[in-house]
Amino acid sequence: MPKAYVFTRDGGPETEELADLERPVPASGELLVAVRAAGVNPVDWKLRSGFRRPGESERRYPAVMGSEAAGVVVELGEGVTGFAPGDAVFGNTVGGGYAEYALLRADAAAHKPAGLSFTDAATLPVAAATAYDGLRQLALPAGATLLVTGAGGGVGTAAVQIARAFGLRVVGVASEGKKDFVESLGAVHVAGGPDLAERVRAAVPDGVDAVYDLVGGSVLAGAATLLTDRARLVTAGAPEETVAALGGSRVARARTRAVLDAVADLVVRGDLDPHVVRTFPLDRAGEALRLVEDGHARGKTVIEVTA
Template sequence: MPKAYVFTRYGGPETEALVDMDRPDPGPGRLLVAVRAAGVNPVDWKQRNGFRRPGEPEERAFPVVFGNEVSGVVEEIGDGVEGFAVGDEVFGPALAGGYAEYALVPAAIAAHKPADLAHTVAATLPVAAATAYDGVRQLDLPTGATLLVTGAGGGVGAAAVQIARAFGLRVVGVASEGKKDFVESLGAIHVTSGPGWAERARETAPDGVYDLVGGRVLAEAAELLTDRSKLVTAGAPEEEVRRLGGARVARARNAAVLREVAQLALEGNLDPHITATFPLDRAGDALRTVEEGHARGKTVIEVTR
């Protein structure tokens, strides 16, 4: 039977297990994808802890497969699906988990993987890179403006820095001192996070802020702006940022954005900086690198057959 890495109840790492699961049925509008790679994101362990996105059901049916983004090969096509064929290489969001040998991907928001793009790279794009792209586009800053990115050393932050640079923006990245070289290698001006960071950043005179941290950092970042409409966050709830005059990142969640970020990657303007890869039977180790905050850039699970 196919393998999948799951959590069996809400809690910590003790709830995780590699198990045998039936191969999913694609159903109408879906693709059954033989997974070649799955991206690892902070939201994965947060969901294990009980986090739910707006609109998600109050209760999940356990066991729940980890993972929200995959790249692989179409194995089966559900009713009503057009534009895809068995054997196509695709990438997109995973409907019912991606740390698995098989995953379901909604055809409406899946994209064909360019032949020159590795599965490991494509698997990092649907969550982190697409979120970064949506936020930078939402801010709509003019060429030459300055964008400040908090949490610039993580997966979304690193993508946001690179995408903003590709759009002609000057970028300031807030991250730990240990990530200074990494942030500067992305083309950003580094500002050390921690107490007093906002004063250190003030002299850069940001025109917009893309926040990935939330809480006090978000509130302090808002104080750096004269126009609070140029404040977006993917690190705080809607009500928190609205009190400050900003907004949550409005996710497009469509194939067009996936094609855009894939093209940026092919052109060399977006490097996910994959710093660690793990086989499926070490998915727990992959998740720990992200959950414990040790990862720079992206961590990927590779699924081999």
């Protein structure tokens, strides 16, 4: 039977295990994919801990972990067009991606370009697409200055690079340990912590035009004080009610094939490097998740599945 990395109840790492599961069957509008790589994201451990996405139906256990994957189409669900068995694809998963087989939503999947590896493709549907959606939402003109908090993480790394590709000047907030990394992405580094706003003003005396927050909490509150137009404050790191109180908004996720095509094209053109820093086999998925859950990872972590 195919293997998958699952959690058996809401809780901590003790709920996780590698399990043998029946091969999924694609429903209408879905693709069954033989997984080659699956991206690891903070939302994965948050879901295991009990977080529920808006509108999520009752959860069944064991629940396969993971929200994004790349692989080869094995079978099409009813009504799916534009894909065929053997196609290399990537996209958002239905029911988890840390597995030998996974289901993708056909409308949230795209063909993998030949110049894009499965490992890099698996990082794009969550982190890079979120970064892209937020930047499109801000709609800043070339030459504007954007502040990105959490600039050393998965979404932040993508946001800095995509913003630079859009012609923006970027100030990246991250720990001192990630200074060289953030600067290598083309951003002005500012350390996080107390008095963030003062350090940003010292680094860019002419101010910032927008804030893309990926951290929330006091970092978001401090960054908001830098803006005169709070409509140019977006977050993927705080709840809607929190950012709304500051005059901003949550990133509106598109989750479309067009966005996946756009971020894949940025990688192929050399404007976006997913910065995959660690890869793990499926039987070490727990180690991969710990790296992200501990909050010290820079760039992206990927689980690679043997073909």
